[in-house]
Amino acid sequence: MTERRRPDELAILPSDEVPTDATRVADFTPDLIDVGEHHLCPGCGEPIAIRAVVDAIALLGLADKSVAVFGIGCSTAFSNNLDVEVLQALHGRAPSVATGVARVRPGLAVFTIQGDGDMANEGLQEVLHAAARGENIVCIMLNNGVFGETGGHLTVTTTIGQRTKNTIEGRNAAEHGHPMRIAEMLAQIDGVGYVARGAVNDAGNVARTKRMMVDAFTAQQQGLGLSFVEVLTMCPTGWFVPTDEAPDYLAETIAGTHGVGVLRSALESDSPG
Amino acid sequence: MTTRLVEGSEAFAHAMVGAGCRFFAGYPMTPFTEVLEHMASALPPVGGVCMNAESELEAVGMVWGAAAAGARAATGSTGQGLSLMQESIAEAALAGIGFVVLNMARGQGDYFQATRGGGHGDYRTPVLAPSGPAEVGELIADAFDLADRWRNPVLVVGDYYMAHTWVDVDGAEEMLEPRPAPAWTLDGSSGGTGGAKLVSPLGTTKQRDGVGYDLAAHYEHADQQRRNMAEGIAPRAETTDTDDAEVVLVAYGTMARYAESVVSLLRAEGRAVGLVRPITLWPFPEAAVAAAAEGSRIVAVYENNAGQMIDDVKLSVLGAVPVIGLNGYRTDSSAFGISPDVSVEQLTASVRDLLETS
Ligand SMILES: Cc1ncc(C[n+]2csc(CCOP(=O)(O)OP(=O)(O)O)c2C)c(N)n1
Ligand code: SF4
Ligand SMILES: [Mg+2]
Numbered sequence: 001m002t003e004r005r006r007p008d009e010l011a012i013l014p015s016d017e018v019p020t021d022a023t024r025v026a027d028f029t030p031d032l033i034d035v036g037e038h039h040l041c042p043g044c045g046e047p048i049a050i051r052a053v054v055d056a057i058a059l060l061g062l063a064d065k066s067v068a069v070f071g072i073g074c075s076t077a078f079s080n081n082l083d084v085e086v087l088q089a090l091h092g093r094a095p096s097v098a099t100g101v102a103r104v105r106p107g108l109a110v111f112t113i114q115g116d117g118d119m120a121n122e123g124l125q126e127v128l129h130a131a132a133r134g135e136n137i138v139c140i141m142l143n144n145g146v147f148g149e150t151g152g153h154l155t156v157t158t159t160i161g162q163r164t165k166n167t168i169e170g171r172n173a174a175e176h177g178h179p180m181r182i183a184e185m186l187a188q189i190d191g192v193g194y195v196a197r198g199a200v201n202d203a204g205n206v207a208r209t210k211r212m213m214v215d216a217f218t219a220q221q222q223g224l225g226l227s228f229v230e231v232l233t234m235c236p237t238g239w240f241v242p243t244d245e246a247p248d249y250l251a252e253t254i255a256g257t258h259g260v261g262v263l264r265s266a267l268e269s270d271s272p273g
Numbered sequence: 274m275t276t277r278l279v280e281g282s283e284a285f286a287h288a289m290v291g292a293g294c295r296f297f298a299g300y301p302m303t304p305f306t307e308v309l310e311h312m313a314s315a316l317p318p319v320g321g322v323c324m325n326a327e328s329e330l331e332a333v334g335m336v337w338g339a340a341a342a343g344a345r346a347a348t349g350s351t352g353q354g355l356s357l358m359q360e361s362i363a364e365a366a367l368a369g370i371g372f373v374v375l376n377m378a379r380g381q382g383d384y385f386q387a388t389r390g391g392g393h394g395d396y397r398t399p400v401l402a403p404s405g406p407a408e409v410g411e412l413i414a415d416a417f418d419l420a421d422r423w424r425n426p427v428l429v430v431g432d433y434y435m436a437h438t439w440v441d442v443d444g445a446e447e448m449l450e451p452r453p454a455p456a457w458t459l460d461g462s463s464g465g466t467g468g469a470k471l472v473s474p475l476g477t478t479k480q481r482d483g484v485g486y487d488l489a490a491h492y493e494h495a496d497q498q499r500r501n502m503a504e505g506i507a508p509r510a511e512t513t514d515t516d517d518a519e520v521v522l523v524a525y526g527t528m529a530r531y532a533e534s535v536v537s538l539l540r541a542e543g544r545a546v547g548l549v550r551p552i553t554l555w556p557f558p559e560a561a562v563a564a565a566a567e568g569s570r571i572v573a574v575y576e577n578n579a580g581q582m583i584d585d586v587k588l589s590v591l592g593a594v595p596v597i598g599l600n601g602y603r604t605d606s607s608a609f610g611i612s613p614d615v616s617v618e619q620l621t622a623s624v625r626d627l628l629e630t631s
Contacts, residue, residue: 032465034481063465080471081480084464087341088473090364096331100338101459103322104296108461129327
């Protein structure tokens with residue numbers, strides 16, 4: 001999906017009303033998410049990424065040994081919806097807040113969940129410094145290349161050609177500058193134990209992202225330093241594309257710049273990727 | 274008794290460790306720097322953590338996390354650094370996270386920043402102002418108690434003089450063991466129970482309760498907490514010779530020590546001069562100031578700035594007698610707040626003038 005639309009031809013997004021003839025056949029809500037229904041947009045990638053995180057915590061038996069530190073963005077909708085202890089941080093500040101928790105309670109698996117705007121725009125120095133200190137925490141960045149929460153504005157990770165509310169014809173370098181690659185940046189810092197970039201645009205990538213989460217928390221449990229997992233997530237609303245086209249848009253417009261894979265690992269053996 | 278001669282900054286550090294503070298984070302800036310240095314050497318031996326934060330933003334973030342994880346925690350800085358921390362201080366009040374912030378000011382130009390809060394929103398922070406290192410131990414301990422009691426950031430105001438004056442401290446002073454982590458703080462253990470804890474400036478109602486965040490309800494709750502705190506903290510002030518005073522001086526911190534000297538010099542000459550020294554800058558000791566003003570001819574506010582605390586004094590006196598400021602804006606060229614014209618002689622002359630003319 002690379003077709004560009006003018007603002008006056010913007011797609012009308014489907015409503016999230018449950019069809020009247022729908023029947024619930026099963027509830028797949030993971031144990032560590034309290035309420036399965038959420039109020040994020042249909043087709044949003046963030047709930048899938050958060051599910052990957054809590055699945056890893058459950059798998060590693062860390063539910064009663066974790067503290068999640070949330071940033072401010074669309075994913076904040078989950079900060080009061082987990083059965084894991086949560087400390088809400090301000091926009092951009094989660095890595096320093098997580099540092100305080102981890103230093104006072106070194107045995108815990110302390111992790112952050114932040115958007116790209118939160119982590120890489122407002123608070124980029126925080127994760128870089130935490131990485132260099134070898135802070136034994138897991139930092140997770142949900143990267144959709146937009147400030148989803150404020151309405152889809154350009155961030156430092158927005159790729160060339162990507163539509164955002166204020167680059168509606170697509171980001172171009174001459175006017176809007178270049179995207180930053182955050183995982184690559186972190187991978188070269190001494191003090192990190194694990195760095196990977198996943199995505200949730202198809203089943204294969206979701207499975208791969210889950211393995212990355214397991215490895216990131218395993219590295220944290222082994223005391224290998226800061227673990228970082230960036231997850232490319234769909235934001236059909238902020239990209240101004242129809243919901244069902246967002247996964248392909250991610251693959252075509254975003255993953256080319258932000259490549260999926262493990263960038264650095266101090267684990268003896270990674271989960272098969 | 275083992276008395277030790279220490280720099281004022283070390284007295285601050287000694288007092289914090291003695292009050293059970295086991296987490297400190299800071300970023301150097303004069304005159305806060307030496308407190309950070311002393312904490313860096315004092316905390317590790319007692320099992321505490323001192324972080325060389327990479328910025329004031331990160332320092333206060335770390336303290337936010339440490340306090341939410343159950344430690345008595347503190348940070349601090351000087352004007353500019355405190356300006357950077359204001360977002361977190363304001364929101365910590367909403368999140369119910371208590372910690373201590375040292376406001377090691379240059380001069381007294383940051384009175385408004387301390388007492389009004391430099392941040393956004395409808396919040397307040399208790400502010401304690403020792404007049405010198407000798408009072409630091411007691412007020413630091415009180416500050417941690419208030420932070421715990423009200424789950425709110427608490428400021429302690431020091432300055433360049435206090436940081437660098439050498440004083441005797443009682444080395445045998447009681448050193449408190451860290452208090453147990455309060456029940457609301459996080460240790461991970463409630464995860465997976467169906468009722469995992471949440472600490473958030475957005476509120477603590479969870480989606481499983483069928484409500485989710487309700488900001489209107491949360492802000493109303495925070496407002497009530499703030500009112501309770503305002504009513505629950507007894508304002509403190511020290512008054513000297515105010516009963517029959519014709520001229521009442523009001524001064525806090527280091528400036529109050531100059532004023533004390535002037536009062537005792539002039540009293541020795543039989544002149545009717547008194548002093549009110551606010552110890553809590555918020556809540557402001559309005560009743561003490563009003564009582565001292567009653568029967569006087571004039572109230573004179575001696576502060577090392579262009580006139581900030583004078584607003585609170587006027588609000589206390591409520592027009593009963595004239596209130597004037599005894600100073601304009603002054604600082605030295607280093608801007609560390611050592612005003613060249615702050616002196617006992619100069620203040621004595623000003624007060625004599627008032628006694629003669631007003
Ligand atoms: C200090 C501050 N500045 C701005 C905001 C407004 N704001 C809230 S969320 C957000 C952007 C979130 O973007 P991102 O982190 O990418 O998360 P997303 O919504 O895309 O998941 C902004 C700018 C804020 N909350 N605090
Ligand atoms: S705006 Fe984007 S990130 Fe936010 S909920 Fe909607 S799709 Fe998700
Ligand atoms: Mg985003």
